[in-house]
Amino acid sequence: MGQAEGSLQKKLKPRHISFMAMGGVIGTGIFKGSAETIGLAGPGVIVSYIFAGLLLLVVMAAMAEMATVYPGRNMKDFVREAFGQKISFIMGWMYCFMWLSVCVIEIIAAGSFLQYWFAEVRPVRPLLFLSI
DSSP states (O other): OOOOTTOOOSOOOHHHHHHHHHHHHTSHHHHHHHHHHHHHHOTTHHHHHHHHHHHHHHHHHHHHHHHHHSTTOOHHHHHHHHHOHHHHHHHHHHHHHHHHHHHHHHHHHHHHHHTTTOTTSOOOOOGGGOOO
16 A cells, blocks of 8 residues: 555654754753752742743744755754854864763763662762762
């Protein structure tokens, strides 16, 4: 039986993977970080989160417009077109290091959540935060 035009298909495109990656950024870290921040600074932090969310909404809308005007390009291409090859190269490596650090931070945050069920397991602490 052939598929009708416009029907759903079981395959992922690069844009789907990108959206899943962006969703991953929102993951465990924001819940862990927001709980600690509200605990330290109080509920006024929510106003800062709303402001940052609105700012992010404006940036994402601008990125959506650029993606519509220049289809088939990624963010690094947009930066290269606006600021040149050197800045684009630096941004590409910063993006790589950002994801490497996010992976480590997500694992540490997930470990702190799992400690609720496995209290006897000592949590992993990154070298920067070890106390003597």
